[in-house]
Amino acid sequence: MPSPAHVLSVNVGRGVERPYASGPVTAIDKRPVDGIDVRDPGPKHGGLGSGVVGDTVGDTRHHGGVTQAVYAYPREDQQWWEERIGRPIEPGGFGENLTTVGVEATHALVGELWTIGDVVLRVEAPRIPCATFAGHMGERRWVKRFTDAGRTGAYLSVVTPGRIEAGAPIVVERPDHDIDLLLAFRAFMGDLGAARRVVDAGVLHPTEQQPLERSLLRRDA
Template sequence: MKPPHVMSVNLGKGVPRPYASGPTTAIDKGPVPEGTLVEIRDPGSKRGGLGSGLVGDDIGDRRHHGGAQQAVYAYAREDQQWWEEQLGRALPPGSFGENLTTLGVDTTHALIGEVWRLGEVVLRVEVPRIPCATFAGHLGVRGWVRRFGDAGRTGAYLSVVTPGVIEPGVTVEVERPDHDIDLLLSFRAALGDLEAATRVLEARVLHPDEQVWLADKVARRRR
């Protein structure tokens, strides 16, 4: 059995779509050919930065997507296969807009601050994926935002600690921090679960910008 690895590296070009939240969307991503080297870099700030952490990948809505804390999106092939059973249709790698389709990596229960080593590239787990209207429009599934939220199979947004190049098949070595705040708990917190949000905020494991965002959200909810 192969160790945990990246099954597919996926890139997308921005195109106009009626469901896009920005002028274009690059959510419809496709795998690069086997043996293709893809450069990973820190894209900088969400507004005014480079957008995606992968060279050759576009971000259509810079207000809500891309930037340092959402530089790379990874989704587990195992979760994609679960959705194939639920929806009764094929969902090839890249169909969730993910940059990395992984095998043997638990992206739902990855811990905030967890480090992934992909050869020379080092990534850090930051936040879960929050479903949006563009995601729903892309898949064409009625009630998708709520359905995805209920399932909690979020995938992982990662920042770039050490840039470099990767290719499909690269092994993923995981280093987990000494706490129990995972992406699923953070996801529930972002969707309005005050108990989950309190645990996440008290742990102080989020990036400072994400800590402020969640604290403001909780304060508004309590008011």
């Protein structure tokens, strides 16, 4: 029996052309596989793209790289959305590489470590909804609805590479601060108070911290 906190499904997407794609192709429609190999993909620009071997990143300007190596979304939050949109969401349906059970994502702390077998992942940033996500979902006002709900899922970096398979237990190690992904999400979406708290805490990876700092400087000028 899997542990209460575990990987329900591992998912990979192949690039396909879609009218709503923000890049040449999109791989947001991911499908379950038996296992995935994860590694640090390097920088967003000039790196390997996804941290999941064989997973396509269609819009390399906005996606992929160290802090977006792996995307995880809780099955519990998908079920919450199913009730509101009136249709099922299959594992991988939110573009996630890991569909999880029993792991908090909205209130995961920046810098939190997830150990999955020999693999160690680090919680880095929330998902920011985009036009590609909205087009994939086909729901009216999707970006606003997703933003208002704040059930963002978790982007993770790869600390220790390796293989992740469905059913693997997840062991969580939380850092000693209170900056969670929901607060970071509100900061990235323009909440000035949240942005100041997050920047002052200094817990974000530099690739996430620096744009937020520049945004604050522009607003304070």
